[in-house]
Amino acid sequence: xxxxxxxxxxxxxxxxxxxxxxxxxxxxxxxxxxxxxxxxxxxxxxxxxxxxxxxxxxxxxxxxxxxxxxxxxxxxxxxxxxxxxxxxxxxxxxxxxxxxxxxxxxxxxxxxxxxxxxxxxxxxxxxxxxxxxxxxxxxxxxxxxxxxxxxxxxxxxxxxxxxxxxxxxxxxxxxxxxxxxxxxxxxxxxxxxxxxxxxxxxxxxxxxxxxxxxxxxxxxxxxxxxxxxxxxxxxxxxxxxxxxxxxxxxxxxxxxxxxxxxxxxxxxxxxxxxxxxxxxxxxxxxxxxxxxxxxxxxxxxxx
Amino acid sequence: xxxxxxxxxxxxxxxxxxxxxxxxxxxxxxxxxxxxxxxxxxxxxxxxxxxxxxxxxxxxxxxxxxxxxxxxxxxxxxxxxxxxxxxxxxxxxxxxxxxxxxxxxxxxxxxxxxxxxxxxxxxxxxxxxxxxxxxxxxxxxxxxxxxxxxxxxxxxxxxxxxxxxxxxxxxxxxxxxxxxxxxxxxxxxxxxxxxxxxxxxxxxxxxxxxxxxxxxxxxxxxxxxxxxxxxxxxxxxxxxxxxxxxxxxxxxxxxxxxxxxxxxxxx
Numbered sequence: 001x002x003x004x005x006x007x008x009x010x011x012x013x014x015x016x017x018x019x020x021x022x023x024x025x026x027x028x029x030x031x032x033x034x035x036x037x038x039x040x041x042x043x044x045x046x047x048x049x050x051x052x053x054x055x056x057x058x059x060x061x062x063x064x065x066x067x068x069x070x071x072x073x074x075x076x077x078x079x080x081x082x083x084x085x086x087x088x089x090x091x092x093x094x095x096x097x098x099x100x101x102x103x104x105x106x107x108x109x110x111x112x113x114x115x116x117x118x119x120x121x122x123x124x125x126x127x128x129x130x131x132x133x134x135x136x137x138x139x140x141x142x143x144x145x146x147x148x149x150x151x152x153x154x155x156x157x158x159x160x161x162x163x164x165x166x167x168x169x170x171x172x173x174x175x176x177x178x179x180x181x182x183x184x185x186x187x188x189x190x191x192x193x194x195x196x197x198x199x200x201x202x203x204x205x206x207x208x209x210x211x212x213x214x215x216x217x218x219x220x221x222x223x224x225x226x227x228x229x230x231x232x233x234x235x236x237x238x239x240x241x242x243x244x245x246x247x248x249x250x251x252x253x254x255x256x257x258x259x260x261x262x263x264x265x266x267x268x269x270x271x272x273x274x275x276x277x278x279x280x281x282x283x284x285x286x287x288x289x290x291x292x293x294x295x296x297x298x299x300x301x302x303x
Numbered sequence: 304x305x306x307x308x309x310x311x312x313x314x315x316x317x318x319x320x321x322x323x324x325x326x327x328x329x330x331x332x333x334x335x336x337x338x339x340x341x342x343x344x345x346x347x348x349x350x351x352x353x354x355x356x357x358x359x360x361x362x363x364x365x366x367x368x369x370x371x372x373x374x375x376x377x378x379x380x381x382x383x384x385x386x387x388x389x390x391x392x393x394x395x396x397x398x399x400x401x402x403x404x405x406x407x408x409x410x411x412x413x414x415x416x417x418x419x420x421x422x423x424x425x426x427x428x429x430x431x432x433x434x435x436x437x438x439x440x441x442x443x444x445x446x447x448x449x450x451x452x453x454x455x456x457x458x459x460x461x462x463x464x465x466x467x468x469x470x471x472x473x474x475x476x477x478x479x480x481x482x483x484x485x486x487x488x489x490x491x492x493x494x495x496x497x498x499x500x501x502x503x504x505x506x507x508x509x510x511x512x513x514x515x516x517x518x519x520x521x522x523x524x525x526x527x528x529x530x531x532x533x534x535x536x537x538x539x540x541x542x543x544x545x546x547x548x549x550x551x552x553x554x555x556x557x558x559x560x561x562x563x564x565x566x567x568x569x570x
Contacts, residue, residue: 065426135415
């Protein structure tokens with residue numbers, strides 16, 4: 001039991017005079033499961049890109065394989081989701097009066113938010129839920145959270161198809177600005193990848209994180225102006241907190257998506273500022289998440 | 304502890320080049336959720352905030368200081384009663400389970416082949432074979448080329464077209480055969496086999512033993528964990544006997560398996 005104190009990091013560099021260690025050095029043997037440098041790790045990941053793609057695809061197929069309607073759920077889930085929120089917030093609580101085209105406003109926010117929500121939820125379990133695979137095969141562990149991101153991205157693409165249908169039916173014209181949805185979702189994907197990597201390591205170390213995630217995501221959703229106009233929300237907040245809400249990365253991605261799809265979406269910040277923050281968040285979280293995950297690479301087998 | 308020169312350091316058949324060096328390895332498992340305990344979201348939040356450890360976490364010291372050297376062309380059997388740390392040791396050699404103390408040095412990347420190598424049970428055998436190949440680092444073209452061979456070798460299609468059915472419909476023997484077929488599709492410098500052959504039928508066992516022999520000829524080292532002493536006798540000339548996380552005996556198969564049999568008979 002006294003070993004518990006030296007668990008995580010104390011590994012190879014003990015008694016360097018060990019004759020076995022010298023034998024290993026003489027014959028050029030390497031430490032099993034040693035962590036590669038950051039650059040080498042990125043290169044390894046690139047080498048495994050086909051595995052990541054195939055695994056993401058396989059996960060998506062597997063998640064619908066026991067349902068009778070199969071892949072149709074990719075369309076049905078976002079539709080049902082939108083219908084429920086529209087009924088409760090739009091009709092019963094009547095928040096739709098604050099926004100011109102409430103149904104398009106709601107669905108854009110909801111689908112963009114669901115993308116990140118799915119990544120966080122699945123990402124948290126991407127290591128702890130695949131211990132069998134991790135203990136059986138050797139591959140860069142970052143493959144798993146990145147595959148989670150890709151699976152959720154595919155779900156998002158299906159949701160976007162539904163969204164475009166809803167937006168058109170609700171009376172928005174098709175404009176060139178719609179193309180801005182592509183860089184918006186790309187930046188959000190980079191942001192989400194970093195988030196998935198970070199959550200994967202947290203979820204692998206602290207199994208308790210999984211229990212807290214639903215609360216965190218619920219709070220984040222309320223602070224991202226998904227279900228009601230952000231202007232209305234900010235009116236009730238002190239100035240300091242309102243600044244925080246404006247810098248909220250999810251609010252930024254949602255607003256950019258609304259700005260590109262809708263003619264007159266109410267925005268909390270000017271558009272250039274939104275783009276600047278969107279790029280900043282993607283780079284920061286994308287890199288930090290990767291770095292954070294890489295630092296734990298050796299520990300992931302240990303349950 | 305470190306026996307740098309075991310009495311059989313250089314078996315005559317080998318070229319005397321070490322492929323695996325295990326140097327005073329300790330492995331401690333941390334087990335979550337043992338026994339009841341509060342797992343409510345509020346309790347979890349409090350634990351995260353205060354940084355205390357859940358009362359439900361216990362530690363299991365599975366391997367307690369194991370050292371040995373394996374050479375090119377050797378097939379080494381690992382025996383011992385249930386829970387003696389055999390599978391844990393194999394995972395550590397494979398670099399999948401980091402040791403808490405000590406180190407494992409290997410030549411190349413060892414591959415572990417175990418009964419609980421979890422593939423995706425909702426997917427077909429063919430898709431699993433493809434995924435497995437990609438996960439071993441093959442290119443897409445190579446993986447595609449190998450999948451029919453793997454299905455053919457595993458023999459899961461002998462009773463109709465099982466290759467396209469989800470793996471959850473397979474019997475445990477069929478799944479084990481497929482896993483062995485996938486893992487052995489690639490040539491490995493060090494191959495670790497954990498009970499994988501025990502579930503196959505006699506015919507498949509013969510076929511897999513043949514493949515293991517071929518791998519050894521290709522200058523690889525094979526480790527085999529099995530509860531079937533006959534399998535160990537047939538495939539390995541050296542055997543390590545683990546008991547309660549420590550090496551009880553390390554030597555020629557005849558000698559060690561003989562002593563082990565006497566030990567188990569004695570109860």
